[in-house]
Amino acid sequence: MMTNWIGIFGVMGTILTDNGGEFSSDEMREVASILNVKVYTTAGESPFQNGLCERVHAITDTMLMKLEADYRQVNNQSLLCWANMARNSLQMWNGFSSHQLVFGLNPNLPNILKDTLPALEGRTSSEEFAKHLNILHDSRKAYIQSESDERIRRALRSKIRATVLMVFYKRD
Known part of the structure; x- marks a missing residue:
């Protein structure tokens, strides 16, 4: 995210993710908090979303x-x-x-x-x-x-x- 997005385009306002472990982690919450990015997730157990x-x-x-x-x-x-x-x-x-x-x-x-x-x-x-x-x-x-x-x-x-x-x- 840092090298392939923020390093090129700058900090985004929001991120929409599924409930995968790589997105629902303490590290992701910390990064979002430091960069002042809102993280939204789709509902769990609903891949159709x-x-x-x-x-x-x-x-x-x-x-x-x-x-x-x-x-x-x-x-x-x-x-x-x-x-x-x-x-x-x-x-x-x-x-x-x-x-x-x-x-x-x-x-x-x-x-x-x-x-x-x-x-x-x-x-x-x-x-x-x-x-x-x-x-x-x-x-x-x-x-x-x-x-x-x-x-x-x-x-x-x-x-x-x-x-x-x-x-x-x-x-x-």
Whole structure:
């Protein structure tokens, strides 16, 4: 949290977590107290409240598995960074990407719509740079494939909980 969020974006106002032990610990309460961060948790024994988070996690896991199969020599941290960049810049919420909602604009990533020569040639003398560009493009492909993954679709259909909540109140 310190290096990958606060070190880059600054201190957040609130954190919403599930009731996992890593979040409901004395250390987390102390950190939140020192940083003046409010910590909210979803109800215990109710994973359906974390559905959106779990769905995003499943899509990212699927992307990561596809990237790991193609790039065995690349460390998982680099693959995860590119998978998150692809997901955050492609996934839309009411017409806006996650990246756009946080930063106010979409990232400027290399693509055929904006690139001109020499960028369109797609050649470089640096193997490391070429590897990152290939991972970037493949992670975007993996996101599109994962987004329509039939396994995830089946899983979402099988665990539907339909509840009816009725609230009665008395008017004067």
